[in-house]
């Protein structure tokens with residue numbers, strides 16, 4: 022890429038590299054495709070949730086290659102159409118593959134506005150509305166959990182939030198770590214349950230603490246951390262010369278949806294003077310990716326002290342407004358996307374009562390699903406669900422009543438992958454499966470979109486039966 | 493929030509918590525507001541770039557409070573309107589405050605589609621189109637810099653990319669760091685120039701390396717790292733028992749837009765066997781926030797080895813397709829937003845030639861601006877720009893020719909903040925200022941939106957003169 026003298030100083034007339042009229046027309050047409058393909062067809066049970074293609078075939082269909090010259094608008098619109106067509110319809114009532122799904126139109130409107138405004142959330146100067154709005158949303162969230170004070174910010178996801186928490190806790194224990202690093206410090210230890218999310222280990226590796234220094238605490242039969250085991254492991258770690266500093270509890274574990282007993286764990290943390298962190302990265306519906314995650318701590322100003330770099334090009338001290346409004350130095354990132362608008366608009370639209378109703382509805386649907394499972398042969402629950410995660414095995418007809426057989430577990434382990442392959446290739450629905458500890462592959466249905474009806478639950482069970490009946 | 497028995501098992505009829513028709517109507521109306529307020533008025537020089545309000549007044553106007561009950565659609569639309577009205581118009585030709593701005597309609601269309609699809613980029617199963625597309629865009633980017641192989645991924649910003657690079661380099665030097673952490677390792681040293689971005693220090697703190705272990709290398713008069721100083725500081729660090737492992741160079745520094753001499757630095761890195769990282773976080777236009785940033789390394793599979801946690805609930809080994817397509821374990825995050833679509837669509841629209849033309853245009857406008865400055869009294873360049881950053885002082889009439897005065901620098905330092913306050917309160921334009929080293933506050937105009945014309949450059953200079961003529 023080199024500068025071309027022909028164009029120098031406008032000798033050649035200034036050409037419009039971006040034509041607003043043409044551009045807005047294109048955006049308008051794209052919006053229509055989004056409405057039609059993603060939001061109408063994409064949420065309609067008469068249409069598939071996915072259009073499975075083998076990677077090679079899909080690459081050919083999409084013609085992904087990037088070339089030297091551009092393409093005309095109608096080709097580009099066709100591309101928009103293709104991307105929509107072959108992408109998974111995560112708003113579809115049959116998409117139950119992950120811990121997100123469904124669509125909330127107010128949230129989506131907030132997301133479109135966020136993208137169009139293209140704001141960078143670091144100073145009041147460039148983000149006046151969003152600096153104030155983020156503070157208000159965080160206040161509202163704290164209120165939901167009964168806190169009257171605290172600090173926080175939206176981070177790009179639950180993994181990032183967990184890392185922020187570890188870093189803040191480490192800084193509180195050893196403020197010198199910010200300037201001097203871990204070299205010379207004793208070995209630090211983190212505690213979390215065997216059912217916690219893998220981001221705790223990833224975070225520990227990233228922060229230079231190391232995965233071996235994440236001590237795994239045992240869980241009870243429901244997947245909840247056992248406080249006594251935590252206590253013992255902390256004592257053991259101390260006796261071995263390590264410095265325990267952080268306990269990561271989970272409220273709603275990834276697979277089983279279990280809630281660690283926070284009160285009892287708090288006592289243990291209090292006794293040993295450890296930082297207690299609660300990972301509640303279960304997404305508020307339709308906010309993931311970029312999960313709704315606020316990091317809250319009671320120690321005011323710790324976020325800023327821990328992360329500040331005082332860059333003079335952004336956070337000038339001679340500004341004409343209150344510098345506390347320049348929140349950018351609280352985060353590890355520099356540029357930060359606006360994540361509060363979608364939640365704020367949704368909250369304004371339905372109110373806290375509306376949120377409560379949605380949660381109720383999700384719980385009720387989960388209960389309904391469980392009841393129906395119990396009425397059918399072949400569905401075997403992993404455990405009674407504590408939350409909206411319903412984990413179960415499907416036992417195909419040929420295997421029923423043969424639990425005693427030597428290869429039973431091996432055969433059962435192969436059932437979920439085959440049913441999953443079939444549903445994806447037929448595009449009828451998507452649901453996740455995984456093994457856990459010594460439990461072989463089981464399905465995990467996370468029920469939390471308010472769009473889901475009892476009919477959807479019935480379909481879900483029928484479809485698993487249909488896909489697995491010959492296995 | 494508690495479950496309510498009244499609704500239990502559908503005793504009360506199933507109520508549609510989300511009404512698709514109503515929701516789509518709302519989205520449609522929001523889209524119209526976005527078009528009108530953000531994209532038409534927001535890019536029109538007849539309208540203001542910002543509507544300055546004091547924080548207290550703005551908070552009142554916006555009525556941010558979150559309540560128990562929801563609001564009717566017309567109130568919500570008014571809120572959308574207000575958010576748009578009081579937000580900074582970053583696409584406006586008079587917004588030159590940061591290193592982003594302008595609007596590209598193809599990129600924006602890609603962003604809307606991304607939001608509507610709400611895809612989580614971790615497995616081929618949920619993100620078939622985007623797994624393939626990201627690989628293609630990264631290939632295209634590598635090709636632009638002349639690399640035939642490598643690995644990479646899109647991260648949420650330049651700061652995150654710099655941290656990824658540090659972590660990978662550390663892992664390459666000491667693979668045991670992933671499991672054992674930094675405890676027991678010697679002190680690690682990072683080298684970067686005094687003009688590099690503050691994210692290098694923030695990253696070092698976050699990764700447990702410590703800001704004191706970021707050794708600052710001197711720059712020449714143009715703001716470029718001095719390779720000889722780097723060489724000497726590496727040798728010195730080694731003699732003091734530290735282990736140098738990482739050099740972070742910058743191609744296009746944040747303030748001055750300087751390019752570190754990569755060839756000479758590469759020789760130094762080669763000699764000492766250090767990892768050489770190049771921070772090119774200058775945004776491709778309209779991609780920030782969530783800057784376009786790909787992390788590339790020549791050592792294939794290092795990303796995966798360094799970051800993998802092998803979570804069985806996402807990355808099952810018994811899937812029915814090629815598991816290399818499940819890219820999620822390469823990242824530190826779990827959920828990852830799709831960042832490639834906007835760039836891919838823009839690239840398809842204009843081609844690499846179109847990118848080159850835009851870069852040319854930006855360079856030409858920057859040169860034009862510099863030429864015009866030289867013709868006017870009162871504009872004093874910090875240096876001849878190497879890139880599209882034009883840094884300058886405005887010397888108000890009352891101070892001209894008085895460089896010898898004792899309080900000259902103190903007075904000059906106060907000029908930019910006052911002009912800045914005035915432009916914001918009048919809403920006529922936005923441009924950034926900062927001090928640097930011993931240089932007092934100067935303006936930094938980053939010219940890179942292809943939307944900018946020579947008329948905009950002339951206006952910029954006229955406006956600075958108008959706002960500062962009485963100082």
Ligand SMILES: Cc1ncc(COP(=O)(O)O)c(C=O)c1O
Nearest residue numbers: 178179180218275302312826827
């Ligand atoms: C309990 C828990 N914590 C953390 C995470 C990670 O969040 P993210 O994917 O936003 O990084 C998840 C993701 O599923 C989770 O379930």
Ligand SMILES: Cc1ncc(COP(=O)(O)O)c(C=O)c1O
Nearest residue numbers: 355356649650651689746773783
């Ligand atoms: C040279 C350089 N590196 C890194 C960054 C940080 O990037 P981000 O703001 O995306 O975190 C910036 C931001 O301005 C930058 O100019």
